[in-house]
Amino acid sequence: MNYQNSLAFAQEQDNLDPLKHFKDRFYFPQVNGRDAIYFCGNSLGLQPKSAQMYIDNEMYKWANYAVEGHFKGEEPWFNYHKLLADGAARVVGARPQEVVIMNQLTVNLHLMLVSFYRPEGKRIKIIMEGGAFPSDQYALETQVKFHGYTPEEAIVELFPREGEHTLRTEDILQSIREHGEELALVLMGGINYYTGQVYDMQAITKVGHEVGAVVGFDLAHAAGNVPLQLHDWDVDFAVWCTYKYLNSGPGGTAGAFVHERHANNPDLPRFAGWWGHDAGSRFQMKKGFMPMAGAEGWQLSNAQILPMALHRASLELFDEAGMANLRAKSEKLTGYLEYLINDVHVGKEVLEMITPRDPQARGCQISILVKQNARELFDKLMEAGIIVDFREPSVIRVAPTPLYNSFEEVYRFSEILHACLEGHS
Incomplete structure (x- = not known):
């Protein structure tokens, strides 16, 4: 794929994405009054909106059947x-x-x-x-x-x-x-x-x-x-x-x-x-x-x-989504993320991607080794509404997940990363 460092390109990819509607089926945490850009599914995935219904079904059985819930109803607990x-x-x-x-x-x-x-x-x-x-x-x-x-x-x-x-x-x-x-x-x-x-x-x-x-x-x-x-x-x-x-x-x-x-x-x-x-x-x-x-x-x-x-x-x-479809989108998302990280100019010398460049040798996650003040950069990203993951001593893990993340979010991440790197030393 020929990637472009532009919002219009990212939005076009989202419009073409057959899985784009799944994003609306998850709850996103709020940072600064807006949906966070959540790239931390490698640590804890987001909550499906349907989860409450499934919990409520079992709570109903517990309330109405108690121990007999093991054997009564359409979906007894026994099996x-x-x-x-x-x-x-x-x-x-x-x-x-x-x-x-x-x-x-x-x-x-x-x-x-x-x-x-x-x-x-x-x-x-x-x-x-x-x-x-x-x-x-x-x-x-x-x-x-x-x-x-x-x-x-x-x-x-x-x-x-x-x-x-x-x-x-x-x-x-x-x-x-x-x-x-x-x-x-x-x-x-x-x-x-x-x-x-x-x-x-x-x-x-x-x-x-x-x-x-x-x-x-x-x-x-x-x-x-x-x-x-x-x-x-x-x-x-x-x-x-x-x-x-x-x-x-x-x-x-x-x-x-x-x-x-x-x-x-x-x-x-x-x-x-x-x-x-x-x-x-x-x-x-x-x-x-x-x-x-x-x-x-x-x-x-x-x-x-x-x-x-x-x-x-x-x-x-x-x-519903299918693993093959999720994998196809994942390769494009991480490919776009890699492209944008490589296209960052300000402060680029402090970043090193330690995840394999071969799409077949990686999943959703891109790990970035930050050579100077890694925790400081991580904190700046979090304050700006980017929820990622930090691993000692100096790695930021970024995991755009195909089930609920978008190309526009990857683009916004690169913009914020660029801004955070200005003056970073």
């Missing part, structure tokens, strides 16, 4: 999680029986590690991205200690080459091969939270399996952001949250994927709870855990109905 399976599967490229919405991301990660990190003999190592989000670091650190190893001997962290900000795919694959005989697990983020880099999940999975390792992904920044094909890529397991790009509320429920070749294996080790037990005999309260078929067999407790209702509202919007 409420099943209402989300098809939509969630479409988001992550899975079969419905391979996904389940439950718990929180790190809880699900620990549950997956119980089943899929099975160190034995010399095969004890885990490969992960260096500087991964702390939840993943802490989960893996404590899991290897639980098995009697130290993080130093069991965890291999991958870092970019000197002078670079992102990992090269060939370096990831080479490390997997080098540690192959000692490798039990590869666990990577689908997208790096700091740089916005999309990892080649298909290639990583293929090489991980070639050396005999299990391969899983934390999709916190990938689910609802980039197209995923977990089943076809032969990924063993994955986990994700729903409060970022999936717009399902602060601290919202989470998801898990288990490939069907594992999901229907009742002998696979796991930590069990009664909601994962065979539904037909669940209320007989007998000893002897019998897992449900599919990913549902990893459930622990009663479904979180209110968070799930919020997630249902969002999934319906994703189904």
Whole structure:
């Protein structure tokens, strides 16, 4: 696309955008009496206007049915999680029986590690991205200690080459091969939270399996952001949250994927709870855990109905928009953002984009390294009504989200960035 640094160009793109009407289906926070330019969906997605209706439906059941809401009405709570399976599967490229919405991301990660990190003999190592989000670091650190190893001997962290900000795919694959005989697990983020880099999940999975390792992904920044094909890529397991790009509320429920070749294996080790037990005999309260078929067999407790209702509202919007359409718009939005950042002249020398330039290697997010007084620039942007995200020590993450952001907002951001950079030192 031939971009232009003009308001008229941005407005023309918005007029041509088949997804433009979705913007009106979200609430935007107010700054200085106006809708903020909200480029922070990578941290917390906006509230769909339909979310209140879904919550009200469940509150009505609670008020009128109380405990019988588990079994009465058109959508009883007993099977409420099943209402989300098809939509969630479409988001992550899975079969419905391979996904389940439950718990929180790190809880699900620990549950997956119980089943899929099975160190034995010399095969004890885990490969992960260096500087991964702390939840993943802490989960893996404590899991290897639980098995009697130290993080130093069991965890291999991958870092970019000197002078670079992102990992090269060939370096990831080479490390997997080098540690192959000692490798039990590869666990990577689908997208790096700091740089916005999309990892080649298909290639990583293929090489991980070639050396005999299990391969899983934390999709916190990938689910609802980039197209995923977990089943076809032969990924063993994955986990994700729903409060970022999936717009399902602060601290919202989470998801898990288990490939069907594992999901229907009742002998696979796991930590069990009664909601994962065979539904037909669940209320007989007998000893002897019998897992449900599919990913549902990893459930622990009663479904979180209110968070799930919020997630249902969002999934319906994703189904209506379609991931392919969202991805096409996302590539144009981030491409326009990159173009405008490169076209900034005043203070340009203090900015460095550390997100890959290849559209296929990034999602909605552009990370900008600010070489001088980064926090000061971030504060100026926020005061001007631009809600973005700051990560220590000096990165501003900017994430125009295709479901509710526009080209005009990207243009306005560049104007405000230019103004904020005047006199910045």
